[in-house]
Structure formats: structure tokens, C-alpha cells
Amino acid sequence: RNTGERHSYDVVVVGAGGAGLRAAIAAHDAGARTAIVCKSLLGKAHTVMAEGGIAAAMGNAWPEDNWKVHFRDTMRGGKMLNHWRMAQLHAQEAPDRVLELEEWGALFDRTQDGLISQRDFGGHRYARLAHVGDRTGLEMIRTLQQRAVALGIDVFMECTITEILKDGDRVAGAFGYWRESGRLITFEAPSVVLATGGIGKSFKVTSNSWEYTGDGHALAVRAGASLINMEFVQFHPTGMVWPPSVRGILVTESVRGDGGVLKNSEGRRFMFDYIPDFFKAETADSIEEADRWYTDKKNNRRPPELLPRDEVARAINSEVKAGRGTPHGGIYLDIASRRDPEYIMRRLPSMYHQFKELADVDITREPMEIGPTCHYVMGGVEVDPDTAASIVPGLYAAGEVAGGMHGSNRLGGNSLSDLLVFGRRAGLNAAYYAARTQDAPVTVDDDAVLVAADAALAPFSEEGGENPYTVQKDLQEVMHNLVGIIRTADELEQALGEIEKLAERSRHLTVEGNRQYNPGWHLAIDLQNMLWVSECIAKAALTRTESRGGHTRDDYPMTDQDWGTKNIVLRRRNDSVELAIQPLPQMPAELKALFEEK
Numbered sequence: 242r243n244t245g246e247r248h249s250y251d252v253v254v255v256g257a258g259g260a261g262l263r264a265a266i267a268a269h270d271a272g273a274r275t276a277i278v279c280k281s282l283l284g285k286a287h288t289v290m291a292e293g294g295i296a297a298a299m300g301n302a303w304p305e306d307n308w309k310v311h312f313r314d315t316m317r318g319g320k321m322l323n324h325w326r327m328a329q330l331h332a333q334e335a336p337d338r339v340l341e342l343e344e345w346g347a348l349f350d351r352t353q354d355g356l357i358s359q360r361d362f363g364g365h366r367y368a369r370l371a372h373v374g375d376r377t378g379l380e381m382i383r384t385l386q387q388r389a390v391a392l393g394i395d396v397f398m399e400c401t402i403t404e405i406l407k408d409g410d411r412v413a414g415a416f417g418y419w420r421e422s423g424r425l426i427t428f429e430a431p432s433v434v435l436a437t438g439g440i441g442k443s444f445k446v447t448s449n450s451w452e453y454t455g456d457g458h459a460l461a462v463r464a465g466a467s468l469i470n471m472e473f474v475q476f477h478p479t480g481m482v483w484p485p486s487v488r489g490i491l492v493t494e495s496v497r498g499d500g501g502v503l504k505n506s507e508g509r510r511f512m513f514d515y516i517p518d519f520f521k522a523e524t525a526d527s528i529e530e531a532d533r534w535y536t537d538k539k540n541n542r543r544p545p546e547l548l549p550r551d552e553v554a555r556a557i558n559s560e561v562k563a564g565r566g567t568p569h570g571g572i573y574l575d576i577a578s579r580r581d582p583e584y585i586m587r588r589l590p591s592m593y594h595q596f597k598e599l600a601d602v603d604i605t606r607e608p609m610e611i612g613p614t615c616h617y618v619m620g621g622v623e624v625d626p627d628t629a630a631s632i633v634p635g636l637y638a639a640g641e642v643a644g645g646m647h648g649s650n651r652l653g654g655n656s657l658s659d660l661l662v663f664g665r666r667a668g669l670n671a672a673y674y675a676a677r678t679q680d681a682p683v684t685v686d687d688d689a690v691l692v693a694a695d696a697a698l699a700p701f702s703e704e705g706g707e708n709p710y711t712v713q714k715d716l717q718e719v720m721h722n723l724v725g726i727i728r729t730a731d732e733l734e735q736a737l738g739e740i741e742k743l744a745e746r747s748r749h750l751t752v753e754g755n756r757q758y759n760p761g762w763h764l765a766i767d768l769q770n771m772l773w774v775s776e777c778i779a780k781a782a783l784t785r786t787e788s789r790g791g792h793t794r795d796d797y798p799m800t801d802q803d804w805g806t807k808n809i810v811l812r813r814r815n816d817s818v819e820l821a822i823q824p825l826p827q828m829p830a831e832l833k834a835l836f837e838e839k
């Protein structure tokens with residue numbers, strides 16, 4: 242049987258965001274024959290969408306800043322569940338990675354003295370985000386991509402990997418298909434680096450685009466690797482929920498900063514009902530004071546609409562669950578009745594144009610329907626901090642698909658630096674490992690390729706099965722309603738039952754048409770990954786009986802010290818996953834001491 246074309250490399254990098262590109266450059270520089278494979282066009286990855294900047298303690302704005310402060314901020318942000326060694330390496334190496342990016346041509350904004358400018362961001366003690374206006378991710382990708390192409394690294398774009406191939410316990414390569422032609426493709430390689438990004442598409446409302454179906458997470462777990470911290474998912478409070486053409490797209494916090502308010506279906510500014518004790522002293526408790534704040538920030542307290550993201554997201558969720566939501570399950574974000582059109586167009590030009598063009602919503606005339614949107618997953622492949630190696634020999638992971646670095650909650654700006662620091666480490670170590678396998682080379686077994694091919698093509702041989710879009714929609718509803726921002730044991734148990742039924746339905750999918758550019762077929766394959774990931778999230782969320790970072794349990798609303806010493810780890814067991822509780826790695830005394838300083 243013809244199983245398509247074959248290619249042989251030392252290192253195959255799956256994903257071409259910041260982590261994948263940086264890994265490929267490192268592997269190439271270490272002498273490995275390297276390929277990059279990506280599901281969409283080269284240059285189209287989530288990394289492009291990151292605006293804020295790259296967190297790195299360079300000390301340009303504040304000489305007091307250094308890696309130790311950055312390390313401490315990151316650990317505190319992650320509620321101490323981060324792998325201390327990852328947080329340490331990240332803080333120590335981020336400044337070098339930024340300087341290196343500059344050497345390769347990135348044009349950062351500058352201070353008056355000509356140094357790289359650094360901006361403030363939530364959770365960071367000092368201004369430390371190196372940035373390029375509000376398009377830092379784009380500049381990062383442009384720079385890395387140009388370098389990768391200049392180095393002559395082979396790129397396979399619009400090519401989706403569906404399985405990791407093994408030779409015994411070791412990685413032997415990867416299998417996939419070309420999206421355009423539907424032809425199959427096999428890569429033989431002793432090292433594979435996963436850099437596939439996030440999982441947002443398992444949820445109904447998400448800021449993630451179509452590619453983010455948790456492929457790398459699922460590939461890893463199916464290949465025998467472990468996943469960690471999967472219960473921690475970050476939700477941004479204001480994503481559009483309606484109309485469908487913009488569902489999930491982020492509405493910047495500045496809309497609220499410039500006067501936009503949140504209202505329920507009764508027209509009430511409900512955020513006044515959700516001011517936690519912790520923030521009472523600094524939050525306005527009347528509409529009059531909140532409104533005065535916009536023009537006189539010194540003598541008035543901030544409006545409750547500007548509470549931290551997780552507080553706002555939880556409040557919106559409670560209103561919707563109490564039946565006071567909009568017709569499409571959101572809340573109104575209203576700036577139209579509060580500011581005149583000229584002001585809105587001057588202050589929020591890209592928001593105005595984005596919604597006018599994509600959805601014909603005129604934000605100067607009508608309120609937006611918004612709600613929490615699934616934005617980022619802290620959980621991912623459990624890796625060795627120094628080498629980015631998973632427990633499967635030859636399998637590496639970096640970027641959003643890797644777990645441990647951010648603990649239970651990621652600080653803004655720490656993602657872009659994470660990609661550079663651990664992308665490089667993954668690429669280097671994948672190359673070293675590949676060199677070491679030369680004495681005992683791996684081989685791809687033809688039967689394994691046939692099994693992967695059969696699995697990929699299965700939806701074409703099923704007749705009278707379900708449409709993959711229906712199953713995906715049902716899964717997204719389950720994850721949104723039962724595994725979303727606020728969780729309870731009852732709902733999580735119900736979700737696991739539903740996921741099992743959906744998995745059964747997904748074994749009988751039928752796709753229309755042929756193999757050439759067939760999105761229905763692509764989704765049928767992606768759906769399997771979404772189901773693996775959803776099961777991992779729901780199982781871990783049910784087990785962690787506390788609230789911490791990106792995991793809130795209505796039935797366990799407090800943070801529990803005991804859980805603060807434990808990780809939840811998931812591994813494959815036949816067609817399902819099993820879960821183990823693992824102690825956190827012990828932080829050395831000299832790092833612990835940093836938390837005692839002021």
C-alpha cells in the first residue's frame with residue numbers, strides 16, 4: 242500500500258510559532274538536519290497576536306530589576322505551583338534571548354538613552370516588557386522566520402502531524418498529511434520537538450484560532466508522555482460572544498478603561514455587587530464615584546469594572562448563570578451610551594474598525610455582547626526543565642504546549658520569553674540527542690505508518706456516521722458549560738460522562754467529499770485531539786479540590802495549602818488517561834530565601 246512520501250531528518254519541529262522557530266534555529270545551529278512542519282501558513286501562529294511584549298529583567302527602566310525579582314514575580318503569579326527550575330532558567334536567560342533577537346534584526350522601541358524600552362505589566366514588580374509598539378509578537382515572528390529561512394531550514398507548511406511514530410520506547414518520527422492535497426507524509430527522525438501552542442478550540446468561546454485543537458498535548462499523551470497542570474486554563478473576561486463571526490475575539494481592557502461599563506439584561510451595572518473584600522479599599526462603591534474616576538483619578542477610586550481579570554470573569558459568569566445574561570449567553574459591554582462617537586473612534590480605532598468590518602457591529606451606537614473567553618492553557622507536556630525533554634526518549638516540548646513554567650497562572654509577557662528560552666533549549670537538546678542516537682539508529686516501522694494512515698483516513702470509510710461539526714459543537718458546549726471558569730464536582734462528573742459519550746460518537750464520523758482540501762475531514766482528525774485534552778482538563782479539575790490561579794471550584798472556594806505542594810500528572814492508559822498526584826519539586830534554600838525578602 243502506498244503511504245505517501247517520506248523524509249529523513251535529525252530533528253523535526255512541529256509548529257512554527259515563537260517556540261518552534263527558535264527551536265529549529267537552535268537545532269540547525271547545533272548541526273542537526275532540521276525541518277519545521279506547521280499546520281497553517283508559515284507566519285500564521287498565535288505568537289503573531291501577542292501585543293504586550295517580552296518579559297525580561299534587563300534593568301533598562303529600573304536598574305533594581307534582576308532575574309531574582311523576575312523569578313519571584315513569576316512564582317507568585319503562578320501561586321507557587323510553577324516548576325522552580327523552569328522559572329529560574331526563564332528569568333535568568335530571557336535578557337540574552339531578547340538581545341539575541343535584536344542582533345538578528347528585531348527593532349524594539351527605545352528609551353531616550355537608546356536602550357531597549359521596557360513597559361509595565363500586571364504582576365511584574367518593575368517595568369520589564371521589551372516591546373515593539375503593540376505588535377511585539379509580529380516582530381518576533383518576522384525576525385525568527387527570516388533567520389530560519391536564511392539558514393535554509395526546510396519548511397513544510399499547511400501540513401498537519403497526526404501521530405508520533407515510535408521504535409520501541411523511542412521516538413522514530415512523525416506522520417501527517419498535506420492539507421491541500423490530502424496526501425500522506427512520513428518523517429523519519431530520532432528527535433521531535435512539539436511546539437504546537439494551545440487548546441482553546443475545545444471551548445465554545447475562545448480567543449484562539451482554528452489550529453488550536455491541542456494537537457501537541459494529545460500527540461504527546463498518546464506517545465506515552467505525561468501532562469501536568471491541565472486543570473489550569475486562563476480565561477480573559479471580555480471576549481465577544483455575538484455575532485458568531487467575532488465570537489471569542491478579545492475586546493481590549495481599554496474599552497473599560499475609557500468608560501465602557503458592564504450591564505446585565507436588567508440594565509444593572511452588576512460589578513458593584515462583586516467587589517471582593519480584598520479590593521474594597523481601592524474600588525469605588527457608588528456609580529457616582531466610579532464615573533468621577535475617569536476625569537479625576539487622584540480623588541476617586543477605580544470603577545469595579547476594572548478589577549483584575551479573574552474577578553471580572555467570575556462576576557460575568559455568575560450573572561449569566563443566574564439568568565441575567567444576554568440572549569446569546571453573555572453580558573453587555575456598553576461604551577456607546579457613555580461616550581460620543583468621535584471619542585470612541587479616536588481612543589479605540591482598531592476596536593471600532595475590527596467590529597465594524599468583521600461583524601457589522603458599530604460600537605459607537607450599540608453595546609457589545611461579551612463574556613469570558615478561553616485564552617491560554619498553563620498545562621502541558623511535563624518536561625525536564627534544563628533539556629525540555631519529555632519522558633519519551635526523543636520527544637521534546639516547548640512553548641504553550643509544555644507545562645510547568647507558569648504553574649497555576651501565567652503573567653502577561655512571560656509567554657513570549659518562555660518561547661525563546663525553552664524553544665532554544667528544546668532545539669539544542671533535541672539535536673544533541675539525535676547525534677547520540679547515531680550508533681543505534683531508530684527505524685520507522687511500515688506497519689506503524691499503516692496504522693497511522695488508517696486512523697487518519699477512517700472517516701472516509703464510515704457510512705451514515707455523524708458530521709464532525711456537530712460533535713465538535715457539542716463538545717464545546719460541554720466544556721463551556723461544565724468545565725469553564727467556575728467548576729463544581731457535580732458538573733465535572735457530568736462533563737466526564739458527556740466526554741465519554743462524545744468520544745464514542747467521534748468513532749463514527751462521516752465526512753463528505755474527497756481528500757483534497759477537506760476541512761470536515763481535518764476537523765474529524767482534530768476532534769480526537771480535542772477529546773483527549775478535554776478529558777485531561779476535566780479529570781484534573783475534578784481531582785483538585787481547591788481554587789487556585791486558573792482553576793476555580795465553587796464547592797472549594799479557598800486555596801488549600803496542602804494542594805500547594807502537589808501536581809496532578811496525567812498519562813495514557815489504553816484509550817483513556819489515568820491520573821497521579823506528584824509532589825512539587827523541592828526549591829533550593831537560596832531560592833526559597835528570596836520569598837522572605839521584601
Ligand code: FAD
Pocket residue numbers: 255256257258259260261278279280281285286287288289290291292293294378400401402403436437438439448449450452456457491616617639640641642653654655656657658660
Ligand atoms: P503558537 O505561536 O501558537 O504556534 C503553534 C504552531 O503550531 C503553529 O505554527 C501551528 O500551525 C502549529 N501546529 C499546531 N498543531 C499542529 C499540528 N498538528 N501539525 C503541525 N503544526 C501544528 N502572550 C503574551 O505573552 N503577551 C500577549 O500580549 C499575548 N496576547 C495574546 C493575544 C491572543 C489573541 C492570543 C490568542 C494569545 C496571546 N498571548 C499573549 C499568548 C501567546 O501568544 C501564545 O501563548 C504563544 O504565542 C504560543 O506560542 P507557541 O510558539 O507555543 O505556539
